[in-house]
Amino acid sequence: MEKKGQEENVLYCEKCDSFVNYDIIRKREIYEIKNDKIEILSDVAKCANCGTELYDIKLEDNNLKRVYREYAKKHKLVLPEEIKEIREKYGLNQHLFARILGIGKATIQRYENGALPTKAYSDLIKSMKNPGEFQRKLEENKHNISKSEYETARTALSRVMRNQKEIAADEVLTELSDVLEVIHSNVFNFDKLLGTVAVIFSKIKEMNENFMYKTKLLKLLWFTERRFEKLFGRRLIGIKFAHGNYGPIPDKYPLLISYLEQAGVITVTLEEDEDGSAREKLFLKDNTFSKYLDEKEKNFIEKIVKRFGKMDTKRLSKETHKDELYKNTENGEIIEF
Ligand SMILES: [Zn+2]
Structure with missing residues (x-):
């Protein structure tokens, strides 16, 4: 040469x-x-x-990128800078973002560098703009990532949700409630959920507890729903419960917690344990949501909290295990009532 x-x-x-x-x-x-x-x-x-x-x-590479870009615009596919923007919104590197999406890191890398995404992947990546969808994917692919990576993503998600709330509270609420609407039954009543949580927290505060761990709230929601139905023959909120290892839990409960946070009833903070794991601590933010309940409903919930509110998680777990419906269902199964 x-x-x-x-x-x-x-x-x-x-x-x-x-x-x-x-x-x-x-x-x-x-x-x-x-x-x-x-x-x-x-x-x-x-x-x-x-x-x-x-x-x-080099010139040909750039020309091709222009072609892909035009094609992507024409067919409404996600653009390279859009992918990066979505990923960085959650503060994730390409590796972790790819893991959460359940696709290869090299794929994300190529797309961000201008390669043309498939329609399916494009739709998937675009859907991550919605924190509810991101959360769904995060839960779905939890097994792909380490515990600390999971917590990193969870924290980022909470931050994104808070930011979005400030920007457009109503929009996010609508999006999240759409997701919830699909997940939960037709009888699900958002106002009753907000009201119930506000009353549970107010009563807890009266009993000199400043906050609740997530697990406790989920258990109290179970007792409320189950016993209300037994007594009055109808559901108060309409939460779908599934059979979990430690008792009945609301199906897809992370969405439920997000919704409560978005709606402004509670705030959520993460408490780090010494081993690096984290627990969600919930605080009452606004008790005016109790207006969605009538006196009968309020009294009923207060009685539930009075009876179960002081019990620790272990004890509560034991209580829920006595329930016939729980005993008659398998792990992961929806508890119908
Ligand atoms: Zn020449």
């Missing part, structure tokens, strides 16, 4: 049979991609001596 060829700014011209200087010109070109014709302004190298078009891999 001629020595000149190793220098920059020269390309090999077949016609001149040597390395030559070149000019870069812009021209309209039509590329065919996935049975679609995409026209772009491409950069092409031309031999400075004879004017022949020369192949340059």
Whole structure:
């Protein structure tokens, strides 16, 4: 190879049979991609001596990126900078983002560098703009990541949700309630949920407890729903419960907690244990939501809290295990009542 060829700014011209200087010109070109014709302004190298078009891999790479970009815009696929923006919104690196999505890290890398995503992956990545969807994916692919990575993502998610709330509280609420609406039964009543949680917390405060761990709230919701139904023959809220190892738990409960946080009834903080694991501590933020309940409902809930509110998690777990419906269901099964 001629020595000149190793220098920059020269390309090999077949016609001149040597390395030559070149000019870069812009021209309209039509590329065919996935049975679609995409026209772009491409950069092409031309031999400075004879004017022949020369192949340059870097220029061609950039041209292709432009083509992909136009194609993506036309077909409403996610754009490279959009992917990065979504990922960084949650403060995640490519590795962790890919794991949570359940796709390869190399794939995310290529997309962020301008490769054309498939429609399915594009839709998946786009859906992560919605914190509720992100949360769903996070729970689904929890097993792909370490505990500390999970907590990192959880914390980021809470932060994103808080930020979004400040920006557009109503929009997020609608999105989240859409998700919840699908998950929970038709009889699910959002106002009753907010009211119930507000009353539970107010009563807990009266009993000199400043906060509740998530587990306790979930248990108190179970006792409330189950006993209310036994007594009055109808559901107060309509939460779907599943058979968990330590008793009945609301199905997809992370969404429920997010919803409560979004709605502004509670605030959630993470308490780090010495072993690095974290527990969610819940605080009452606004007790005015109790207005959604009538006196009969309020009194009923207060009695429940008075009876079970002081018990520790172990004791509560034991109590729930006595329930016939719990005994007659398998792990993971929905408890119908
Ligand atoms: Zn030439």
